[in-house]
Amino acid sequence: MFFFLKKMKLDYGWKNPEHFRRWGPYTSFGNHASTEMIISWQSKFYSMKRWIYYGETKECEKKIQEKCDPSFHHTFWLKDLKPNTKYYYKISRPEDLKIEEQPVYSFKTGPKEGEKVDFEFCISGDMHADDGNAKKTFDSMEENSPEADFLVTVGDCVTHGGIEEKWNDYFFQADSLKKKIPFMNTTGNHDSDHPESYAHFIQTFQHPYHNTEKGAFYYFVYGNAVFIMLDSDNAGQKHAIQGVVSDEQMEWLEEILDKYGLRDYWVFIFMHHQVYSTGDSGMMHMYDLAYRYLFEKYHVDGVFFGHDHHFEVFWTARESDWGGTHYCLVGNGGGGIDTFNINPKGKGHQPNYLWKGRTYIYERDGILDGNVDGGVRNDKLIEKAHVYGIMEHGYTNMKIKGNSCKMRMIGWQNQEFFVDTIKRTDTGKKYHTPKHMQEF
Numbered sequence: 234m235f236f237f238l239k240k241m242k243l244d245y246g247w248k249n250p251e252h253f254r255r256w257g258p259y260t261s262f263g264n265h266a267s268t269e270m271i272i273s274w275q276s277k278f279y280s281m282k283r284w285i286y287y288g289e290t291k292e293c294e295k296k297i298q299e300k301c302d303p304s305f306h307h308t309f310w311l312k313d314l315k316p317n318t319k320y321y322y323k324i325s326r327p328e329d330l331k332i333e334e335q336p337v338y339s340f341k342t343g344p345k346e347g348e349k350v351d352f353e354f355c356i357s358g359d360m361h362a363d364d365g366n367a368k369k370t371f372d373s374m375e376e377n378s379p380e381a382d383f384l385v386t387v388g389d390c391v392t393h394g395g396i397e398e399k400w401n402d403y404f405f406q407a408d409s410l411k412k413k414i415p416f417m418n419t420t421g422n423h424d425s426d427h428p429e430s431y432a433h434f435i436q437t438f439q440h441p442y443h444n445t446e447k448g449a450f451y452y453f454v455y456g457n458a459v460f461i462m463l464d465s466d467n468a469g470q471k472h473a474i475q476g477v478v479s480d481e482q483m484e485w486l487e488e489i490l491d492k493y494g495l496r497d498y499w500v501f502i503f504m505h506h507q508v509y510s511t512g513d514s515g516m517m518h519m520y521d522l523a524y525r526y527l528f529e530k531y532h533v534d535g536v537f538f539g540h541d542h543h544f545e546v547f548w549t550a551r552e553s554d555w556g557g558t559h560y561c562l563v564g565n566g567g568g569g570i571d572t573f574n575i576n577p578k579g580k581g582h583q584p585n586y587l588w589k590g591r592t593y594i595y596e597r598d599g600i601l602d603g604n605v606d607g608g609v610r611n612d613k614l615i616e617k618a619h620v621y622g623i624m625e626h627g628y629t630n631m632k633i634k635g636n637s638c639k640m641r642m643i644g645w646q647n648q649e650f651f652v653d654t655i656k657r658t659d660t661g662k663k664y665h666t667p668k669h670m671q672e673f
Contacts, residue, residue, distance in 0.1 A: 388421020556662025
């Protein structure tokens, strides 16, 4: 007896964000943004082979194909590309192949390495994208920074990196922007502070890591700027003191700084855990001891981090002849703002620093009340370095033009809460009052 069965029909649709597995395609740079691009995607169904067509025209004349173990997540690392060139590509995702006219995506490589060019990038941290909140940040970037060349995130993209549905929600919210610009990411405690969630993180974001056994740290060069990405979660080792990196990572960091620091490059550092903050977690004294001397030795331009959920700017060594370093807390990307620093929660709860309102400006407010006996205060640092703080959601936009950088913090309703233009270190960077600081 023969049975003739209808071929099973697969459902390529999506019912809700939690089940959204069509990640990307999304891109990130290799170590050299001018010649390397990493392309990743995820699909709803498994494949046993993968391919990518790419080229300088929409015909995508070059092809890479390979067999693979059954998987729904795929990555290709393209090398030997031309600098400052737009490329088109098509991928082997089943959902794309079901479309009558297969989608053609594109990316643009960075400028020639070491070349001084104008460019723009965005920074965000602590999105905690599990309820639609991060989309407001992505939408604001698309509206207010349409010419941005890439995005850097400083950890905690999701609230739990070990739960697949959280990542599905993140990519659902990021879907539009991720197809337009590369995303460069650092680890956060929520998305990678366990070995299992750390493994998920590095499989999701396949950046040019130096040694994943010791941490997801790496660097990339874009024009005459070097971006150094640190893993303050130590390869998911929860038992390690969060915020203190491994000896190998510190040695690697100094090697990269020695290569690019004190030369004709912008030098930016990114990590998750806060160096300085008047928010919930307060000052990381170990960081001050471990990093400040090193960053000042190599005249680092800016250090960006999250963990605490607000925006804050510090400027150390600002009376030095080389100009000092900006430290910027950018953990206001979507997670709940730490407003209990304004209104303490519960009986007996006293924040390390008790803000008087939604903004804090040392020159206006002086040293704040709070848990003055707490070990996470650093009043001397505040007296010498504090510039501005605000408890509002948003993202940071950086626009490089020669030896100057215009920095803006832009809110969900397109407000400019903070605006300043700073010089690159050793090119006339001097302390000044920022152009605009919204006061509440």
